[in-house]
Amino acid sequence: MPHSPEILITGGSGYVGGRLISILEKSGMPLRCMARRPESLRTKVAKSTEVVFGDVLQPGSMDEALDGVETAYYMVHSMGTGRDFESDDRQGARNFAIAASAAGVKRIVYLGGLGDSDEKLSAHLRSRQEVGQVLAESGAQVVEFRASIVIGSGSLSFELIRALVQRLPFMICPKWVQTPAQPIAIEDVLGFLTAALNYEPAGHHIFEIGGPHQVTYRELMREYAKQCGLKRLMISVPFLTPRLSSLWLGLVTPVYARIGRKLVDSLKNPTIVRDNSANAIFDMQPRDVAAAVQRALENEDNEFAMTRWSDALSSGGHQKRWGGEKFGNRLVDSRSITIDVPAPAAFKPVRRIGGKNGWYYGNWLWQIRGFVDLLAGGVGVRRGRRDPEEIHAGEPLDCWRVETVETNRLLRLSAEMKLPGRAWLEFEITSEGPSRSTIRQTAIFDPLGLFGLSYWYGIYPLHEAVFGGMLRGIARSAERAANEDRTVEDKTDTNAGVS
Numbered sequence: 001m002p003h004s005p006e007i008l009i010t011g012g013s014g015y016v017g018g019r020l021i022s023i024l025e026k027s028g029m030p031l032r033c034m035a036r037r038p039e040s041l042r043t044k045v046a047k048s049t050e051v052v053f054g055d056v057l058q059p060g061s062m063d064e065a066l067d068g069v070e071t072a073y074y075m076v077h078s079m080g081t082g083r084d085f086e087s088d089d090r091q092g093a094r095n096f097a098i099a100a101s102a103a104g105v106k107r108i109v110y111l112g113g114l115g116d117s118d119e120k121l122s123a124h125l126r127s128r129q130e131v132g133q134v135l136a137e138s139g140a141q142v143v144e145f146r147a148s149i150v151i152g153s154g155s156l157s158f159e160l161i162r163a164l165v166q167r168l169p170f171m172i173c174p175k176w177v178q179t180p181a182q183p184i185a186i187e188d189v190l191g192f193l194t195a196a197l198n199y200e201p202a203g204h205h206i207f208e209i210g211g212p213h214q215v216t217y218r219e220l221m222r223e224y225a226k227q228c229g230l231k232r233l234m235i236s237v238p239f240l241t242p243r244l245s246s247l248w249l250g251l252v253t254p255v256y257a258r259i260g261r262k263l264v265d266s267l268k269n270p271t272i273v274r275d276n277s278a279n280a281i282f283d284m285q286p287r288d289v290a291a292a293v294q295r296a297l298e299n300e301d302n303e304f305a306m307t308r309w310s311d312a313l314s315s316g317g318h319q320k321r322w323g324g325e326k327f328g329n330r331l332v333d334s335r336s337i338t339i340d341v342p343a344p345a346a347f348k349p350v351r352r353i354g355g356k357n358g359w360y361y362g363n364w365l366w367q368i369r370g371f372v373d374l375l376a377g378g379v380g381v382r383r384g385r386r387d388p389e390e391i392h393a394g395e396p397l398d399c400w401r402v403e404t405v406e407t408n409r410l411l412r413l414s415a416e417m418k419l420p421g422r423a424w425l426e427f428e429i430t431s432e433g434p435s436r437s438t439i440r441q442t443a444i445f446d447p448l449g450l451f452g453l454s455y456w457y458g459i460y461p462l463h464e465a466v467f468g469g470m471l472r473g474i475a476r477s478a479e480r481a482a483n484e485d486r487t488v489e490d491k492t493d494t495n496a497g498v499s
Contacts (some may be wrong), residue, residue: 426441
């Protein structure tokens with residue numbers, strides 16, 4: 001391979017690996033990813049990134065992936081499998097080390113876990129540290145970073161904390177919530193990982209990385225609750241065993257009990273930085289816990305704002321879940337309809353929505369909702385809209401605020417009514433040809449705690465009727481608008497012919 005990349009990423013479908021791919025792609029570095037299912041990863045990477053098959057548990061399958069590679073990122077772990085993950089992690093690292101040595105790989109960068117090896121570590125932390133030792137057997141330079149909790153929207157630990165705080169007004173907290181940790185933001189983890197590309201000394205080097213402060217899991221949950229405007233009561237008890245805690249997590253969080261057990265076993269071990277020399281060596285100043293949580297929430301908002309539901313959800317063949325899909329903490333009700341009208345005609349009723357034009361279905365229900373909002377101290381629907389035809393970002397629209405407008409393509413509204421959370425309503429027009437369009441209507445709700453969840457699911461049957469009827473009403477109005485436009489064009493053509 002005369003133009004083979006010098007950087008290989010394994011575990012690119014994982015949380016850290018996926019974000020590392022994006023950063024290295026933006027830097028313009030030649031990149032290759034190894035995956036057990038290349039077809040599922042190819043759609044998530046840039047066209048310049050090569051994706052090849054390789055499985056660390058299949059010796060001989062990694063030769064193509066490692067050919068010509070100078071630096072390899074090892075981000076593989078097996079905690080989510082139902083097999084003996086310690087044995088799989090050990091064997092996978094050994095196979096990779098042998099293959100990397102044969103390919104002449106100069107540097108392996110690995111992300112493991114903090115924990116004092118002199119103590120009785122959990123199976124998860126013990127395995128993470130053992131993998132680093134096995135990789136060093138390759139003879140290549142191994143840069144091993146050891147981290148505690150990684151704070152970032154989508155990370156397993158952060159999602160666990162989020163689910164507990166959001167769903168439980170009061171928590172019966174086992175002993176492990178008092179275990180000290182040293183969380184680190186995902187951006188800082190990625191900063192260390194990319195900086196390792198320029199680290200020269202040979203041998204196996206272990207670097208402990210973390211934020212500037214040691215906190216307990218209780219303090220971390222309180223910080224998340226504070227930034228989300230939630231009040232939570234936490235009662236400590238000594239009798240919740242790891243097994244009971246894992247079953248409890250399986251009931252109230254997205255984490256399966258099997259994985260929860262492995263996580264809880266790890267939470268009993270302090271994960272703190274004893275040697276912070278990595279900050280000076282790699283010129284990094286990790287952000288503190290408050291800034292890391294704030295950044296995670298901001299990133300989720302940005303990622304959510306850039307989401308195109310026409311890409312995320314298939315227009316046909318998608319089996320809709322009761323209550324809608326989930327995006328982080330948000331609940332999403334998205335539905336679409338395809339009609340035989342061009343995009344401008346399809347967008348016309350969307351840009352006219354609200355005010356005296358109404359909402360195309362159940363206007364009396366909207367009036368009742370507005371009256372209830374007024375009683376609760378909200379804005380109601382009395383504000384109407386500035387102009388019945390034109391609409392601009394920043395304008396009020398009944399009980400909404402226009403957040404984004406893209407002519408003939410997109411309208412996004414943010415709710416200003418009194419709600420136990422934040423809400424948006426989005427309309428997206430996709431052209432399917434000169435005279436055919438798809439209208440996608442998406443309602444999004446970011447619930448505030450258990451009350452917010454109860455509110456969403458409690459009124460969801462009403463949403464089914466109102467939002468379904470509204471979409472059909474918009475489609476009918478678009479078809480009438482298209483017919484009106486065609487009639488005007490026919491009259492113009494006729495008059496032109498007569499003259």
